[in-house]
Amino acid sequence: MSKKSIEVINLGKEYRIGERIQYNTLRESITNTVKNTYKKLVSDLRSKTINPKDVSTNMDLLKRKSDHSNGNHSDPNYIWSLRNVSFDVEQGEIVGIIGRNGAGKSTILKIISGITEPTEGRVNIYGRIGSLLEVGTGFHPELTGRENILLNGAILGMKRQEIDRKFDEIVDFSGVEKFIDTPVKFYSSGMRVRLGFSVAAHLEPDILLLDEVLAVGDATFQKKCLGKLDNVATSEGRTVLFVSHDLTAIRSLCQKAILLENGRIADEGPTEEVLDNYHKSIESVNEIPIEERKDIIMSYDRSVIATSIKIENASSSDPIRPTSQLSIKIGYRSREPISNLIVHITIRDFKSGQPVTFLDSDNSGGIPKILPPEGTITCVTNKSYITPGRCALDIRFIIGTLSVYYLQNAGFFEVEEETVYGTGTISRRYGMFLLEHKWSFEEN
């Protein structure tokens, strides 16, 4: 008989946005504001004879209220980061929360851990809660590793005795014994992360909340952490709520996953099923014209936008294979000629989200210094040798040092199987790339 560990009931969180306006809705926001001001002005004028002040404030109140209840953001200054989110987590479960940037994943953890209060709804928590939203929170650079372990432990909610008891274990796990009495400001960032995670890994709450903590650190240490986490949950029966972009980690750790989309639960269930749906949802954006995408991150002035993206085999009309040259064509539009545009393209493995490679127009210098307001930029690669499988593409435009346009999953392509080594096909299971290579033998 399993018991509930966390009960999330109809949770909602509304943020006031000032500087963090979602750029893609700026146009709508402006037109809305103008419209509303006009309407208000007219109604103010009309009601002037009665009691202008009362009426207008009442109307404002009413308007705000009705906006809230149907959840549309016609008030451009407020945005629901989470809405109507309900789920239960049972004791001993490891649940992964996935979703795109800004879907509300971190907000959920912040509310459950008590850092911020929800605007509506409630959370019931059964047990002692420990959260790790960042590795090495509260580390003080002037203090030594030893001192920071004590401080960080206390901040994360460990008792003095508990820290003392586990001190050696923590130091051992981190692998920074030699520098334990050196101020942390002299540590490399990797060492800092290792020390931070080691403290956190020795927390003993009933419920552990983790946010993207594995996104940093070297691969070996990441593996060690994953092992430790798995151990924590399976053998010690602790509940873990885990937010990550690293779908491989989610897949290997969590039995259950929750998919968030625009602050709502889009899917919930066994990890594999949810991940499948997540992939489908990523791909479904492909049907939306690239200009109308809602997840574009842009500078205020919308100086440059992509209008099309096309990925194909550069040399023939054949499908893309590991030995094909890739051609990536990006159409763009801007209000005026653009100078010094830099294009970044990140190719990622579709399933895990891991980057495969990164193309930077700044390095190649093939784009003219001044570009006309409309055109197509083409990037042709050498033989890519990317292993068969699906890939996603992120595009970023940079002018000077300012990122003016960023779109994740702007395009997708499939690398078809091919007998490269002459020994049959090879799958992505063994790596992202193939290498042309030769073997030889000499007798000693």
Place this chain on the structure above:
Amino acid sequence: MTTSEIKQIPLVVRKNETKLALKLKELLEYHELIYFLVWRDLKVRYKQTALGVTWAVLQPFLTMVVFTIFFGNLAKVPSDGVPYPIFSFAALLPWQLFANALSNSSNSLVSNSALITKVYFPRIIMPFSSIISGLVDFLVAFLVLIGMMVYYGITPTSAVYTLPFFLLLALLTSFAVSLWLSALNVKYRDVKYTIPFLTQFWLFITPIAYPTSLVPEKWRVVYGLNPMAGVVEGFRWALLGQSTLNWYVMTASVTIVIVLLVGGLIYFRYMEKTFADIV
């Protein structure tokens, strides 16, 4: 941890609509964090300084020297029959405690924003612990005061037993003002810029360089509305054995501290919910 150990009463996180529970009990539960934050402040404060903890003494001491030269010797400000250096030093100690609390704790939430946005703890711990860590500087400087009292041959009367009360009043005053300023500072960074001015202004309306007896009788109650006036008056009375304690000033000061403190707690608690979102 086994199932049976898990609390069956849920810890509830939800929108706090109207109830303003002060959650002071939580402060006790987190006493270890307070301890570590104070410990951190102390460890870090004088790192990479040549003079180290001597600074805790130097600051009030040098101010005392300047005051003695300009107010005591040149302007001939009366000092109620006590040698001017010790007259001003006894006042500068609680003042220094208050002034440091003002600048450190009003900034405590903003400078620890990394903690506030990533970890839950009762936010009130931040201003609280920075006041406690200021207390250590006070105690160090207090040793110098004892030395000076021996030098000037001043024997405290039995009034010295009331000193802890006045120290508490100084701490409560600092805490009350810090609650307001630290919470306000999260939302309005203007606070940061007003602190130096505020401290200077406050120094002049507090009887540090001059005795309370200079203030006309009928204005004493109004004068006592500055709680630091009561604190300083109390310190001098308890330590230097001035003839009488000015009860008008004291009553006004204690009353205003209580009002400020309760108001500060409520305001802080009310604002606390938004700290992580706007800091």
